[in-house]
Amino acid sequence: MDAISYERAPDAAAAIRSASQPGAVFIGGGTNLLDLMKGGVARPLKLVDITHIDGLERISPLPDGGLRIGALARNSDAANHAWVRERYPLLSQALLAGASAQLRNMATVGGNLMQRTRCYYFYDTAFPQCNKRNPGSGCAALEGNNRIHAILGASTQCIATNPSDMSVALAALDAVVRVAGPRGERAIPFSEFHRLPGERPDLDTTLQPGELITSVDLPPPLFAEHSKYLKVRDRASYAFALVSVAAALQMDGGTVKTARIALGGVAHKPWRATETERMLTGQPLSRATLQSAAALAVREAKPYRENGFKVELAQRAIVRAVEQAGGVA
Structure with missing residues (x-):
């Protein structure tokens, strides 16, 4: 196993500084990252633990009537929060449809956004042909087992699919992802957060190096009844x-x-x-x-x-x- 260093970040600024170093990644619940590491798909040099950053787990109302869900809010907590159930039942339903109760108790909202796309060939390092894992090596799924793969927005470089249930609801709700990074804070419309594969299937999102998801903001509720x-x-x-x-x-x-x-x-x-x-x-x-x-x-x-x-x-x-x-x- 490769040597890995570990750091518990006391605040967002420290986390961003540490994660800006080559080979460093954030870790929250770890439900996807640890699987990738165990399978040899991800090989980070440093884990920056963000679970002790105060405030990132909060769910709170916004002045415009919307809702802010902190990046460290557990999926189960977000799904069962009274404001989410009453004002954004679509999101609650989607969260409860994902994974298992045990995983929902560990997984975070920010981590859910960062799940890697699902593909047999991406997760199995015995197959070297995967542009997402080994850029330029090809896409084995094009002619291989592709029952679970994409029918829209794919490219000849990658036909994998995004696995998140939560993200589908957030897309419909016009959510905004708030991030902080070396260059300051920014708000990313949900439609611009995840990428289509194009020529760079190794990049799943539009996050820049060192950027930390701090929250997901929902607009005022319009669809609670239907x-x-x-x-x-x-x-x-x-x-x-x-x-x-x-x-x-x-x-x-x-x-x-x-x-x-x-x-x-x-x-x-x-x-x-x-x-x-x-x-x-x-x-x-x-x-x-x-x-x-x-x-x-x-x-x-x-x-x-x-x-x-x-x-x-x-x-x-x-x-x-x-x-x-x-x-x-």
Whole structure:
């Protein structure tokens, strides 16, 4: 095993200074990072423990009526917090759909955002051909086992998918990720936080070296009455989504006033179905309208040998989730 140094950061400034050093990474709950280290996928030289930084675990209201969730808030605590359950039930549902109770008790909101994409070839170092792990080596999944892989936004460099349930809900809710780093603080719209693979599949996010996630900010709640997180997976628990849908609606009687639709399990990042949202806006929730709107979400899908079923599955899941969110199913 490689030698690893460990440092417990007393505050955010110290953590950022330490993590700016080559080979240093932050560690919170460690539920993904430690697996990567044990498998030889990640080889950090230094672990910077941020779990004792005061304030990063807090969940607190914002002046505009929104909600700030600290990066060190445990997934289970965030899911069961009264404000999250009442004002952002979509997020609570998504968090509770992820992993297992034991993992949710350890995993943090910030760590959830940083999960590495899921791919058999990325996690198995016996396969050298993985552009995410070994840039320039190729993508074994293109011609290999690709049942769980992306149908949207992929490239010839990588077709892996983002594994986070929480992130799909945050994408639909237009969250903002707040970070602090060597150059100060900045706010990243959620749509800009995760990357598509393009020519650099080794980069999952737009974070700069040394930047620390401090919180996730939610806008004032608009969708508490009409939202649904639907996760389709191979087994009822402790499984990643084949396809998931976060559906959030504002209704005016039986007509959609505003719609937010995000998909999981289909791309390298949570996938906003903006054309579907536009088509639903101002329309009643008829089955014909929903089916046409859902088809727009996968219009540019590019399935591979084993995952073509996701194209129809995504459409059916969108229809079902929107019907449930709108109270017509």
